[in-house]
Amino acid sequence: MGIVNCTPDSFYSDSRNSTIEKQQKLIDLHVQNGATWLDIGGYSSRPGATHISESEEIERIKFAVSYSLETYPGIKISVDTFQSGVASYVLEQGVHLINDISGGLVNPEIFSITAAHQVPYVLMHMRGTPQTMAQLNTYDNLLKEVIVELGSQLEKARAAGLKDIVIDPGFGFAKNSVQNLELFAYLEAFQLFDCPLLVGISRKSMIYKTLEIDAADSLNGTSVLNTIALDKGANILRVHDVKEAVETVTLWSKTRGNYQ
Structure with missing residues (x-):
């Protein structure tokens, strides 16, 4: 899953794409690299x-959404939002x-809005x-607390009609760098939800603070943790660097019996 940040203030400076020219270039690159x-x-x-x-x-995001949908009909398009009005708008775009x-x-009505369109939802x-x-x-x-809190929201999502739900432990969200590493060590535990697992650790502080570097130098650390995440059951890797993530997945797969 290639990240397309249409923001002027993302934590990773190279992913700030507030102009449509930058957004188009990044979308094209992600697709070319195998997203x-x-x-x-x-x-x-x-x-x-x-x-x-x-508003x-x-x-x-409206240019990036329309450009991606129109130019790459074979690619799945996700929108990263917790605001229900934004979710409603982009779902209507397709x-x-x-x-x-x-x-x-933050916006509980996002469950029913997403369910009405019968699309997957990352919780x-x-x-x-x-x-x-x-x-x-x-x-x-x-x-225990992360699992219990996720489980509570998962019940509410299913009650609202959502059927295809992906679980994300939320690395970097209400967790410090040490807590992120502790949670990552027990990543297998999230398989108890019997849902696909998304891992988003790309260039995050759990990497660069641990290695005493900065986000710009944390690609190698990202690839290492993404490999471990695959071993621990991750189904989707959300990344800034698609080419390297695709290489990680390819080599990981081919060393586990898929030699051809």
Whole structure:
């Protein structure tokens, strides 16, 4: 899943694509490099990011959504949003998945809106909002609490009619770098939900803070953790660098019996 950030303030500076020229170039590159999904987002979810309205978020992403749908009908298009009005808009345009970082906590109506269009939904673990989540990372038992909180939202999503749900543990959301690594160590536990598992650790602080580098130098660390994630049951890798992720998946697959 190739990340298409249509924002001026993403945590990783090379992924800031606030002009349509940059968005088009990145979409073309992701597809050429073998992306299965494009995940388009217009709301920066870095800790402390400034809140924007639904109309501004739609304005940021509408070119990328329409260009991707029209130019690459064979590619699945996801939109990364937790605002229900944005979800409604992009679903009406024909996108194939809603990727909700809040797991329905911020706008619960996003469940029924997505269910009405019968498309998959990514339910991610987070506490609070991007503006408050950094202060909400106190846990008595990290793994247990994340699973219980995800499970509660999963029940609500299914009650609203959602059937095709993907689980995302939410690395970097209401979790510090040490907690992210601890949660990653127990990634297999999320298979208990019997849902596909999405892992999004691309160039995140759990990598660059651990290695004492910065996001620009964290591609190698991303590839290492993506390989481990595949071993632990990940079904979707959400990444900034599609070419390297495709190579990771190819080599991982061919060393596990798929030699041809």
